Amino acid sequence: MMCALAAARRGLSVVLVERNEKLGKKLYITGKGRCNLTNDCDLEKLRANVVTNPKFLYGAFHDFTPEDCIGFFHELGLKTKTERGGRVFPSSDKASDVIKVLEKELKRLDVSIRLNTRASDLILTETGDKRICEGVVTGAGEKIFSQNTVIATGGCSYPTTGSEGDGFKLARTAGLTVTELNPGLVPMTVKEPCVKRMQGLSLKNVEVFFRREPGAKVLYKDFGEMIFTHFGVSGPVILSASSLLGEELKRGALFLEIDLKPALDHEQLDRRLLRELESGGKKSFKNMLKALLPASAIPVFAELVTDNPEKPCNEVSKKERESLRKTLKCFRLTVTGLRELDEAVITRGGVSVKELDPKSMGAKNVKGLFFVGEVIDTDALTGGFNLQIAWSTAVRCGRGLPV
Numbered sequence: 001m002m003c004a005l006a007a008a009r010r011g012l013s014v015v016l017v018e019r020n021e022k023l024g025k026k027l028y029i030t031g032k033g034r035c036n037l038t039n040d041c042d043l044e045k046l047r048a049n050v051v052t053n054p055k056f057l058y059g060a061f062h063d064f065t066p067e068d069c070i071g072f073f074h075e076l077g078l079k080t081k082t083e084r085g086g087r088v089f090p091s092s093d094k095a096s097d098v099i100k101v102l103e104k105e106l107k108r109l110d111v112s113i114r115l116n117t118r119a120s121d122l123i124l125t126e127t128g129d130k131r132i133c134e135g136v137v138t139g140a141g142e143k144i145f146s147q148n149t150v151i152a153t154g155g156c157s158y159p160t161t162g163s164e165g166d167g168f169k170l171a172r173t174a175g176l177t178v179t180e181l182n183p184g185l186v187p188m189t190v191k192e193p194c195v196k197r198m199q200g201l202s203l204k205n206v207e208v209f210f211r212r213e214p215g216a217k218v219l220y221k222d223f224g225e226m227i228f229t230h231f232g233v234s235g236p237v238i239l240s241a242s243s244l245l246g247e248e249l250k251r252g253a254l255f256l257e258i259d260l261k262p263a264l265d266h267e268q269l270d271r272r273l274l275r276e277l278e279s280g281g282k283k284s285f286k287n288m289l290k291a292l293l294p295a296s297a298i299p300v301f302a303e304l305v306t307d308n309p310e311k312p313c314n315e316v317s318k319k320e321r322e323s324l325r326k327t328l329k330c331f332r333l334t335v336t337g338l339r340e341l342d343e344a345v346i347t348r349g350g351v352s353v354k355e356l357d358p359k360s361m362g363a364k365n366v367k368g369l370f371f372v373g374e375v376i377d378t379d380a381l382t383g384g385f386n387l388q389i390a391w392s393t394a395v396r397c398g399r400g401l402p403v
Contacts, residue, residue: 001102002391003150003372006398008109015144016111017136019118019162023106024099026154026161030387031087035095038069038391039086039384049385051184051243053378056353057389060361064395066388076101087384114144122149122170122369133174133369148401150361150370152394155347156181167375168350174366177352179377182246183344185239185386190232191253191334194300198228201296207262208237210245211255214332219254220244223262232335239345240381242338246348249337258331260293269325277321280313285320288313292328301327346386350377361397372397 001023004016016023030036039046043061047054064072070080070088078101079091090097106113118139125132135145153167168178203226210220226235233256248254261269273292280288286309289298302309305324306316341347351371355364361376363369373390380386 001106003152003394003398004111005102005105005109006395007148007401008106008111010399010401010403012401012403014109014111015146016106016113017117017119017138017144018113018115019166021116023103023113023115024095026158026163027099028095029158029161030095031089033095034089034093035098036382036384036387037073037080037088037090037098038066038388040070040082040088041066041086045086046385046388049383050378050380050389052348053353056356056358056376057378057392059358060392060396061388063399064392066384069388069391072391073098073101076105085383119151119153119166119170122173124174124366130367131175131365132367133363146368148368148370150372150397150401151375152372152390153375155350155374156341157183157344157347159342163347163374167371171351171371171375174363174369176355176363176366179349179352181341181347181349183338183341184243184246184348184379185345185382186242186341186343187229187234187339188232188238188242188249188256188335189337189339190256191336195228195232195333196230197300198296199230200228201294202227202235203258203260203294205262206237207259208241209257209259210241210248210335211257212248212252214255214257219248226258231339233333236382243346243348243379243381246338249335253337254335256333256335258333260328260331266325266329269328270321273321273325277313277316282312282314284310285313285316286310301331345382346374346379348379350375353377359396360400361393370397370401 004014008014046061078097080088081091082088119136120139121137122133123135123143125134133149135149137143151167151170154163156165157163171178207223209218211218220241222237222240224237226233226237276288276291286302289302293301304327306320356371357364361370361372372393378389380389
């Protein structure tokens with residue numbers, strides 16, 4: 001949609017081929033249905049949050065910055081708001097409003113929208129040693145000829161939205177290299193069965209550390225929100241870790257250490273525990289934990305600390321208090337791997353940037369063929385950065401298409 005708008009604003013005749021029954025199906029589910037449009041940050045922070053091939057995106061980011069993106073949507077009549085970490089959302093909290101303003105602008109610019117139409121093949125010809133793309137063949141066998149063909153199909157994540165890897169198949173048909181595809185921003189599986197007992201529990205303002213072994217160097221750390229699931233862990237800090245630690249996990253399990261009280265050091269936390277235990281008196285240890293932990297976590301932590309969770313607070317030993325302190329500061333889990341691609345927010349890997357011109361997003365060896373967005377081998381952390389990659393590459397491509 002963004003590339004079509006950028007091209008149509010230059011006066012080009014544009015046909016938008018959409019396999020679904022409506023536009024923006026994947027956009028509709030981003031940000032839990034709220035659509036995290038972009039991140040209100042400078043270019044330095046934007047590039048720092050790109051995990052794969054940030055240099056390739058330098059020009060595209062410069063052409064269409066997060067500030068430009070926010071201004072573009074304001075121009076279309078969409079009000080936005082900025083939340084924690086610079087995350088930008090529509091003021092209405094409705095992803096559908098983002099799609100509506102894009103659709104309205106597409107119609108204003110007379111972009112031809114072909115719904116329920118799947119691009120199943122490319123129309124390729126050879127002229128000497130140069131390959132040329134002259135359009136697409138639909139699933140119904142219809143040929144749609146075009147001077148420029150832009151593939152903006154997304155990756156393989158969320159296949160129910162139509163992202164089944166069509167763009168990768170078309171790229172390979174044209175002779176381009178598609179790098180290894182892996183899940184990105186995806187939940188993690190955990191060995192310990194106790195996570196099932198805490199399923200659905202969301203922890204805010206926690207600090208997480210990933211290590212190869214207890215006491216080894218920290219491979220990744222983050223601060224923020226996470227959630228327990230029936231198979232392991234998810235949430236913003238876990239999703240970001242998954243994109244950076246995927247290769248490490250292929251070599252074996254990692255240890256996840258969760259600090260549930262990062263605002264307190266060990267000494268401060270110990271004083272807090274002493275106060276809670278002293279004021280607890282004959283109240284059960286398990287009951288006292290309500291002041292420190294969410295309800296679903298209490299049985300798990302109580303059993304880790306003592307063999308009698310019902311014992312009175314005034315009978316809790318120094319050793320048990322130390323154990324509780326250490327567990328609150330370092331709740332250790334064994335991460336065994338990542339969930340599958342169909343559960344990932346994004347696909348890591350894609351059309352090799354070595355075979356694309358960063359000035360146009362065009363294939364170097366196939367005239368008239370372009371790639372934008374997630375189908376390219378670029379990806380970023382959570383916070384609106386992946387959508388900014390999509391907008392920026394689309395605008396750079398649409399503005400530069402040959403007339």
